[in-house]
Amino acid sequence: MSLLNLKGFHVISQQEHESHLAITVENLFKPQACPHCGFTQLYSHDKTEQVFFDTPMQGKPVVLKTQRVRYKCRSCGKTFREPLADIDDKRLMTTRLKKYIQKRSMSDTFAVVARETGLDEKTIRHVFDDYVDTQSKVMPFETPRVLGIDELKLVGSYRCILTNIEKYSVFDMLPSRKKADVVQHLKFLKNPKNVQIVTMDMWSPYRDAVKQVLPDAVIVIDKFHIVATASKCLEKARKGTRSQLEKKERIKLKNDRFVLLKRRHSLNDEEVIKLQQWSAWFPDLGLAYDAKEAFYCLFDQGLDSKTAEQALMDWQRGLSPQIAHYFEALTTALSNWMPEILNGFDYPVTNAYTESINRYAKDVQRMGRGYSFDVVRAKMLYNAEANMPTTSTIRKKKRKPIEEAPVFYLMLDNLAGSASQKQKYKTEIIEEKRYYGAHIPTLCELLEKGEFD
Ligand SMILES: [Zn+2]
Known part of the structure; x- marks a missing residue:
């Protein structure tokens, strides 16, 4: 329907309220088979009204109301609710609202986004957390050879920030600089043995944490x-x-x-x-x-x-x-x-980097107002432009068996004996990305341009 522009729904009616728009919709796609056993004879078991939030329209939050059908399978007897296109069942909202929230919460506070969408702040936070979680899987940051542990005063408290000294990048920010937090984090580094040198300032919880989790790393005071x-x-x-x-x-x-x-x-x-x-x-x-x-x-x-x-x-x-x-x-x-x-x-491992980090600290300080620490963290770490200078592409040769031979040849091969079991391979070039975190000088440039304001 053009009003909604959601392929899966047909608009039945629309009610404008003081606080929001309510749109009653009907699901256009009916299930063809039972998801449990694949049987195609289904019957409608019952209906319940469900409400899903959608992206705001005309400056008002939007809710979609639908009578959602529950089906029963004639073969296995199990029931299931009809699948809905464009809906996130976990968050009870349209997938486009989810994307909208993710984008908006990068440039405004959760409270503002909550008001805009009619949701509560907790839901906004959950959607945001899902996004951060997805990003960390899409861009898994490599563990550096030279790890820098620094701190920044950010959104009211001291935060520990983890940097890759050789790449001039920041690859994580922890909510505190307490030993327990740092230990917890270092434990989950991918390939912790990659870390050969750790630079830090003279803060003993950092030293204790590194000695506990990375006992072979050389600790260097900047x-x-x-x-x-x-x-x-x-x-x-x-x-x-x-x-x-x-x-x-x-x-x-x-x-x-x-x-x-x-x-x-x-x-x-x-x-x-x-x-x-x-x-x-x-x-x-x-x-x-x-x-x-x-x-x-x-x-x-x-x-x-x-x-x-x-x-x-x-x-x-x-x-x-x-x-x-x-x-x-x-x-x-x-x-x-x-x-x-x-x-x-x-191990002289410092120089130009410290200057950047201080400039960065000041700029971040300035932008930190109004945002939660998690948002600032996500904005820094997953900024696409800042990740570009540090991301590298690895080309790997991979031997891949050639598509299986037609049956006819297989039979001949069997007749010829075991020697002909030889599998044929072709070499394929596979590209893999390696992520090292947000490039600090680029972050500084973006901050100066007001990119994060
Ligand atoms: Zn079934």
Whole structure:
């Protein structure tokens, strides 16, 4: 019927209500055979009214009402309800409404989609979950060789995000960064043995989880996270100095904090003078700057882990007592995470990626408003454009037996004896897709373009 544009139904009548449109329909296709035994003599057993939701029309939710027939088979005696085309029996809605909800819930909140369709939010969520479930089967992400475990503050809490360092991609996001959640997830990685290296920041639940589930993987602390700690310590020194200042000078120091955070080699002449002035005025600040710089330098020299261990210990010993308390966070990190920090010297796996992830974090933060975590997760992971750069096609040769020979030849073969049992094969090229997750730089571009707003 043209009004509905659903092939399986004929419209009998239509009632417009304040809140929705109700359309009474009749099923056009009658079953030909019993689904249990295939017998073709069926009789109508009873009828019950059923209601299915359909895509909104004229800005109103739509329900389809039909008298659904239950048949009884004359042969096996079993009953069954007539099959309905274009209907999802599990969700009691048309399949096109299901698609509509999936699409809409990617760009609006469940509450809005619920209002639009006349369904409750719980149903919207179920349909959405079905979609995510299907996507995860259509695009099963490969387990990376170098796994990155990071975190983002997203939709109100810290979430653990799993990345493929070599592909610059994110392949999963977990609702929390608790050990139990991470363990649970790592356990279900496809081919967990693929993971050779895991990079993370200094968050012990991650380390515990990885040691438990992937005991052979090398844990590496991202160089970025360690040196960032040194910068934080210098900030502490700046704030410590601040308390000794007059208000005007305090503002000046606040404005100059970028000078302190800069690496020495990137200071311009004016900034060098500023740094010298502050150092002369507050020797502790100068010492703290030097300690920060010395620490950064340790990570720039391409040292091996053995030399690095000595150098880090020397750095710690060389810390002037009057500034040591500012650097406590760093010295504590060194004592808690030394093996993993040293692994970073033997397995340098970081660089440009950390920058992307931070930019990404900020952008996601911005778009996260109004969406549930699951939606943000699905939008990121299964975005088709972001998956393109990481998806590869594997061409495989497959030997396939040639279609079975006609009976005539088979008989001749049998007469000729067992040697002629030889099966003939042909080689076929089969293409298989490999998915590695959403490419982070592409996600960033899309976010900047407002694709997810
Ligand atoms: Zn039957």
